[in-house]
Amino acid sequence: MSMPMVTVTRRLRFNAAHRVHNPALSDEENARLFGKCNNRNWHGHNYVLEVSLRGPIDPVTGYVIDLGRVRDIVEREVIEKTDHRNLNLEVDYLAGINPTSENIVVAMWRVLEPSLRPAQLQRLRLWETENNYVEYDGE
Amino acid sequence: MSMPMVTVTRRLRFNAAHRVHNPALSDEENARLFGKCNNRNWHGHNYVLEVSLRGPIDPVTGYVIDLGRVRDIVEREVIEKTDHRNLNLEVDYLAGINPTSENIVVAMWRVLEPSLRPAQLQRLRLWETENNYVEYDGE
Amino acid sequence: MSMPMVTVTRRLRFNAAHRVHNPALSDEENARLFGKCNNRNWHGHNYVLEVSLRGPIDPVTGYVIDLGRVRDIVEREVIEKTDHRNLNLEVDYLAGINPTSENIVVAMWRVLEPSLRPAQLQRLRLWETENNYVEYDGE
Amino acid sequence: MSMPMVTVTRRLRFNAAHRVHNPALSDEENARLFGKCNNRNWHGHNYVLEVSLRGPIDPVTGYVIDLGRVRDIVEREVIEKTDHRNLNLEVDYLAGINPTSENIVVAMWRVLEPSLRPAQLQRLRLWETENNYVEYDGE
Amino acid sequence: MSMPMVTVTRRLRFNAAHRVHNPALSDEENARLFGKCNNRNWHGHNYVLEVSLRGPIDPVTGYVIDLGRVRDIVEREVIEKTDHRNLNLEVDYLAGINPTSENIVVAMWRVLEPSLRPAQLQRLRLWETENNYVEYDGE
Amino acid sequence: MSMPMVTVTRRLRFNAAHRVHNPALSDEENARLFGKCNNRNWHGHNYVLEVSLRGPIDPVTGYVIDLGRVRDIVEREVIEKTDHRNLNLEVDYLAGINPTSENIVVAMWRVLEPSLRPAQLQRLRLWETENNYVEYDGE
Numbered sequence: 001m002s003m004p005m006v007t008v009t010r011r012l013r014f015n016a017a018h019r020v021h022n023p024a025l026s027d028e029e030n031a032r033l034f035g036k037c038n039n040r041n042w043h044g045h046n047y048v049l050e051v052s053l054r055g056p057i058d059p060v061t062g063y064v065i066d067l068g069r070v071r072d073i074v075e076r077e078v079i080e081k082t083d084h085r086n087l088n089l090e091v092d093y094l095a096g097i098n099p100t101s102e103n104i105v106v107a108m109w110r111v112l113e114p115s116l117r118p119a120q121l122q123r124l125r126l127w128e129t130e131n132n133y134v135e136y137d138g139e
Numbered sequence: 140m141s142m143p144m145v146t147v148t149r150r151l152r153f154n155a156a157h158r159v160h161n162p163a164l165s166d167e168e169n170a171r172l173f174g175k176c177n178n179r180n181w182h183g184h185n186y187v188l189e190v191s192l193r194g195p196i197d198p199v200t201g202y203v204i205d206l207g208r209v210r211d212i213v214e215r216e217v218i219e220k221t222d223h224r225n226l227n228l229e230v231d232y233l234a235g236i237n238p239t240s241e242n243i244v245v246a247m248w249r250v251l252e253p254s255l256r257p258a259q260l261q262r263l264r265l266w267e268t269e270n271n272y273v274e275y276d277g278e
Numbered sequence: 279m280s281m282p283m284v285t286v287t288r289r290l291r292f293n294a295a296h297r298v299h300n301p302a303l304s305d306e307e308n309a310r311l312f313g314k315c316n317n318r319n320w321h322g323h324n325y326v327l328e329v330s331l332r333g334p335i336d337p338v339t340g341y342v343i344d345l346g347r348v349r350d351i352v353e354r355e356v357i358e359k360t361d362h363r364n365l366n367l368e369v370d371y372l373a374g375i376n377p378t379s380e381n382i383v384v385a386m387w388r389v390l391e392p393s394l395r396p397a398q399l400q401r402l403r404l405w406e407t408e409n410n411y412v413e414y415d416g417e
Numbered sequence: 418m419s420m421p422m423v424t425v426t427r428r429l430r431f432n433a434a435h436r437v438h439n440p441a442l443s444d445e446e447n448a449r450l451f452g453k454c455n456n457r458n459w460h461g462h463n464y465v466l467e468v469s470l471r472g473p474i475d476p477v478t479g480y481v482i483d484l485g486r487v488r489d490i491v492e493r494e495v496i497e498k499t500d501h502r503n504l505n506l507e508v509d510y511l512a513g514i515n516p517t518s519e520n521i522v523v524a525m526w527r528v529l530e531p532s533l534r535p536a537q538l539q540r541l542r543l544w545e546t547e548n549n550y551v552e553y554d555g556e
Numbered sequence: 557m558s559m560p561m562v563t564v565t566r567r568l569r570f571n572a573a574h575r576v577h578n579p580a581l582s583d584e585e586n587a588r589l590f591g592k593c594n595n596r597n598w599h600g601h602n603y604v605l606e607v608s609l610r611g612p613i614d615p616v617t618g619y620v621i622d623l624g625r626v627r628d629i630v631e632r633e634v635i636e637k638t639d640h641r642n643l644n645l646e647v648d649y650l651a652g653i654n655p656t657s658e659n660i661v662v663a664m665w666r667v668l669e670p671s672l673r674p675a676q677l678q679r680l681r682l683w684e685t686e687n688n689y690v691e692y693d694g695e
Numbered sequence: 696m697s698m699p700m701v702t703v704t705r706r707l708r709f710n711a712a713h714r715v716h717n718p719a720l721s722d723e724e725n726a727r728l729f730g731k732c733n734n735r736n737w738h739g740h741n742y743v744l745e746v747s748l749r750g751p752i753d754p755v756t757g758y759v760i761d762l763g764r765v766r767d768i769v770e771r772e773v774i775e776k777t778d779h780r781n782l783n784l785e786v787d788y789l790a791g792i793n794p795t796s797e798n799i800v801v802a803m804w805r806v807l808e809p810s811l812r813p814a815q816l817q818r819l820r821l822w823e824t825e826n827n828y829v830e831y832d833g834e
Contacts, residue, residue, distance in 0.1 A: 503736035
């Protein structure tokens with residue numbers, strides 16, 4: 001009999017500054033498109049990242065994967081590089097990227113998906129505020 | 140290369156009175172089916188609505204869609220008509236509808252889906268209390 | 279040696295309809311003072327009530343008071359009379375009272391303080407929404 | 418016209434003790450695999466279970482299913498047997514099972530899926546802490 | 557008979573960038589004292605401000621004070637000047653102030669206390685993250 | 696001019712097993728007084744501890760006290776000894792104490808108050824569930 005397939009999720013937090021800004025556009029166009037989120041002096045958020053992996057339950061451990069190990073990998077690969085940082089200036093995996101939540105979550109997927117293999121990353125959910133979140137599943 | 144597909148969500152709140160009541164049934168049958176939720180003098184809730192849209196990231200803005208614009212449309216089309224209202228008596232898009240969470244979420248979809256086009260509404264989630272929520276994806 | 283004094287709190291929930299309305303004023307004056315909260319067709323909330331008692335720790339039980347007993351008294355004295363009710367029309371301890379959060383919390387104190395004796399009610403906190411709450415300590 | 422398909426969810430809570438432990442392994446191997454979660458003197462959690470069912474809206478009630486009835490069944494079938502219990506020692510539907518969140522959620526599915534029929538259980542989500550949750554959909 | 561004294565609270569949110577930095581100290585001393593919070597490229601937070609006022613219930617309105625009016629004053633006096641801003645560079649009432657939570661909450665008190673008179677500001681609570689908050693009562 | 700007095704709070708979490716049990720009483724008396732909380736096989740909780748200190752703002756740092764240092768002290772003195780432990784069997788500062796929330800919070804005060812000096816511990820708040828919490832201020 002095949003083992004049940006379960007999705008497991010770990011939530012992690014980071015605090016960062018950013019501005020929504022496309023350097024290929026003029027300042028006027030950036031201000032028009034992004035409003036106060038384009039403030040040249042930055043603003044910031046307490047982000048919450050949810051990392052979901054899917055797989056069969058390991059009959060020895062009863063885990064899909066040890067979530068302590070997931071936490072360690074995600075902290076090393078993305079949280080330590082991002083927490084208390086400026087997302088436009090200081091984060092290698094975001095270099096040249098306009099740090100909207102959509103672009104951040106896709107960039108994090110590209111870092112995390114290979115780092116977590118052979119476990120199968122199923123979804124990343126990123127909360128920017130308690131009223132806004134984005135989800136990406138690698139598609 | 141095709142752009143990544145991301146789901147973006149905005150949460151909004153409204154406070155409303157209602158009673159669960161099917162006018163095609165007798166008072167006794169309504170009381171039997173719906174218990175205290177059928178109270179003829181109404182009760183109410185702090186509802187939370189989550190509006191999720193899915194699409195490719197726009198390479199100019201880095202957004203699937205500007206969530207400020209989503210908020211404006213949802214406020215105009217459903218929140219302003221619903222907040223601090225009686226769901227049985229005062230809400231045009233609920234006229235003749237027994238305002239269970241299931242019926243409310245489907246009625247909201249029918250208002251919001253065309254209003255948000257060409258953006259693709261993917262899911263509405265409606266919280267009635269912190270312990271109950273319903274989800275509809277247009278199916 | 280005297281026993282340490284500790285404050286213990288139990289949270290309870292109720293859902294109710296109301297309108298903010300002073301019957302001694304004209305309809306115009308009510309509308310001007312209370313805006314959408316005065317809607318004649320009611321609106322409603324998921325209220326949260328926090329009941330705090332203060333006293334020495336009982337050396338036999340290790341409790342200030344059994345919070346299960348507190349829950350039973352509060353449910354019997356206020357929650358059952360209030361949950362899924364209309365605060366303007368149906369709640370005996372609110373008869374003739376404009377059901378603002380301030381007036382509700384004082385009325386609840388007057389019911390609960392004698393019911394909970396000899397335990398000492400220290401504070402009631404009432405949340406109307408996640409952004410508004412009121413506190414009363416019997417003064 | 419077919420009725421809209423809606424997913425409805427009820428959240429329930431229980432508090433329990435457990436240890437993560439595979440009796441087929443040595444104590445050393447258990448300690449190595451599970452660390453502090455293997456503590457022989459137990460630890461515990463405030464669990465939150467989300468029970469989601471999917472179906473067409475009943476045109477008479479406006480419900481997919483009465484969530485009060487769902488609550489009663491889930492309380493009788495799993496919560497009463499689990500709340501304030503030791504998951505390794507006292508819960509019949511977990512007998513012989515290493516009580517990781519993954520194994521608990523699958524065991525709960527096997528109890529609840531037949532108990533809730535003909536309603537269609539769609540998903541169980543189990544929160545062990547505010548930072549960890551697992552999901553199972555019967556696959 | 558005197559009217560009961562009640563405390564009423566309104567919660568408001570703002571998102572901002574900052575760095576903890578004392579310009580009277582050397583860069584080395586700032587780095588030693590404040591660690592990653594001193595990052596020269598800024599970081600940021602989703603702040604939550606709770607504004608509490610205390611007074612007798614007005615017998616005409618049933619309010620201590622109209623919380624809608626409190627919200628308008630606080631938004632005009634502090635939120636609009638602070639939201640999506642850099643606390644070190646752009647906020648007039650924080651000019652020359654090292655924007656720790658402690659210093660922010662005292663500066664906000666000095667703006668809000670006169671603006672809210674004759675209502676009596678009782679306490680400001682400022683959440684920087686879900687795990688840290690500070691409180692000031694004007695003392 | 697004296698510096699403003701501010702209260703600062705850090706929240707920390709731990710997960711533990713316990714039973715409410717007074718060994719000076721008979722099993723029957725324990726069962727009668729404590730019901731399911733007396734289960735001999737234990738149950739458990741995700742506890743949240745809020746540590747509040749009060750003092751003047753240091754003009755050099757802008758802090759009452761570095762909350763990172765508070766976190767380190769509280770983790771070393773109470774969290775590491777308590778997390779993933781059995782409160783009746785394994786925690787030195789609770790030896791011989793019936794681990795009700797009231798008794799736990801007083802015992803934690805007696806450990807933390809001297810450890811945090813010269814900073815002034817003002818209040819400990821301990822959440823056992825999302826519906827119950829206790830507070831102690833050293834009195």
